[in-house]
Amino acid sequence: MPYAIVVVPVAPLRATAAHRSEMISQLLWGEGVEIINTAPDGWVEVVNQYDGYTGWASLSHLEEVSEEIYHAPATHYLPEWSNEILLNGQPMILPFGCLLKGYTNLSAKWGNVQVNLLEKPPVLPAAGSPVNTKHLLADAKKFLNTAYLWGGRNVFGVDCSGFVQNVFKLSGIPLLRDASQQATQGITVDFLQEARLGDLAFFDNPEGRITHVGLLLNDHEILHASGKVRIDPIDNQGIINADTNIRTHQLRIIKRFF
The missing domain is CATH 2.30.30.40 (SH3 Domains)
Known part of the structure; x- marks a missing residue:
């Protein structure tokens, strides 16, 4: 073809x-x-x-x-x-x-x-060199305040999985397209307290289907696309919107890729 x-x-x-x-x-x-x-x-x-x-x-x-x-x-x-x-x-x-x-x-x-x-x-x-977390974080922050766009993969409009896929790409780490697909990659991190910069956290809906992903900055903050690309607090239950103090996403699993 x-x-x-x-x-x-x-x-x-x-x-x-x-x-x-x-x-x-x-x-x-x-x-x-x-x-x-x-x-x-x-x-x-x-x-x-x-x-x-x-x-x-x-x-x-x-x-x-x-x-x-x-x-x-x-x-x-x-x-x-x-x-x-x-x-x-x-x-x-x-x-x-x-x-x-x-x-x-x-x-x-x-x-x-x-x-x-x-x-x-x-x-x-x-690709071909070890991941530099300083560079990865700088790349991720270029997306801050980018509007959420279903299906988006760029800094002018992006969805949650498109955001992490694009950031990881520049560090030579290939990710699949959708959050549910990305959750099948990487190595499981058992506890949020063990998380480090660059780990990905995945979240599910009431039916148990993974529908959201974000980039962990540490064990209590996450950078993700929800309404816009933003930084919110996270705990063992999930994400809390920093502006409204309302819980928005239920934590399912954490994966490590490097």
């Missing part, structure tokens, strides 16, 4: 082949996708190379590339809140966390796509 990369800053990934359909996730510029199905009016069903998530995207948001380019590893991520580039000579602003393949000397070329960085950014390695 054809392979492609995303050539717009953020592309919605929808449940069905229609603009009115629910946005179930997003594709960030530079991510690779495999096209597995087509529909009328320029819609294609794709699988996100990074997290395996499947949905429908507009073909106008994609550029077909060879299988070789698709499988080439990501080498760097753009770490600024916004990043200015030239895409085939046209200016574009990219959000935090977009990836580059084959980055060298302020440029990259994937098939017909030529990328030039207007200023030298402090690009970060995608």
Whole structure:
């Protein structure tokens, strides 16, 4: 099947082949996708190379590339809140966390796509080095006050699992897309009192289904996307909203990834 990369800053990934359909996730510029199905009016069903998530995207948001380019590893991520580039000579602003393949000397070329960085950014390695918790915390705090957006994966709108996925990505830790999927990864931490910066806490609904995730700062504070990305207190029962003092989420499990 054809392979492609995303050539717009953020592309919605929808449940069905229609603009009115629910946005179930997003594709960030530079991510690779495999096209597995087509529909009328320029819609294609794709699988996100990074997290395996499947949905429908507009073909106008994609550029077909060879299988070789698709499988080439990501080498760097753009770490600024916004990043200015030239895409085939046209200016574009990219959000935090977009990836580059084959980055060298302020440029990259994937098939017909030529990328030039207007200023030298402090690009970060995608993987291969130990996690620096200071850098991870700085990346996470770039999302503070970002509005909650169902299906969002970027600093202009993000959901709870998209937030932690994007932050971990810059430290070379791949996470699945949804909170319930992420909860199957990592190693269980038995008690909140044993938690440390970078652990993820997962929360369930009354039916027992995991529906929320957040990044623990320590054993009593959590950074998470709820209404907006915010810091709230947490105890053995769950999260308490710092503004209203109302308990909002019931703690289910804590996982460690590094």
